[in-house]
Amino acid sequence: MADINAIAKQFVDFYYSTFDTNRAGLAPLYRDHSMLTFEGTPTQGVASIKEKLEGLPFSKVQHKVTTLDAQPSSPNVASLIVSVTGLLLVDDSENPLNFSQVFQLIPDGSSYYVFNDIFRLNYG
Numbered sequence: 001m002a003d004i005n006a007i008a009k010q011f012v013d014f015y016y017s018t019f020d021t022n023r024a025g026l027a028p029l030y031r032d033h034s035m036l037t038f039e040g041t042p043t044q045g046v047a048s049i050k051e052k053l054e055g056l057p058f059s060k061v062q063h064k065v066t067t068l069d070a071q072p073s074s075p076n077v078a079s080l081i082v083s084v085t086g087l088l089l090v091d092d093s094e095n096p097l098n099f100s101q102v103f104q105l106i107p108d109g110s111s112y113y114v115f116n117d118i119f120r121l122n123y124g
Helices: 004-021 022-030 046-054
Strands: 030-038 041-044 061-072 080-090 098-106 111-120
Touching: 004 022, 004 061, 004 080, 004 098, 022 030, 022 046, 030 046, 041 046, 080 111
Parallel strands: 030 111
Antiparallel strands: 030 041, 061 080, 080 098, 098 111
């Protein structure tokens, strides 16, 4: 298997850079059987996930990754689980929000797609 930490870092860098500048550009990372659970609300399918991400109630956002961990998620397929924690700056707020996000990435040709995506703000 390729270096999963390098794959995870490349994915996370691309994901948050795209999220912060063009949320609609994330749609190709998902498939119709992909699932996003955002703050406890599940959404399935590319169109629904794209609508959810584009409909989030802020215009500007910046992700700052604090930790990134990756593990293989299957002995038979080169899939991986990626766990991220970090800070989220929304609109013009000076107070960052803590977040955590977990992705399950499944190989698709020479790339990966997001099969599962779980996002939570961390309070307290």
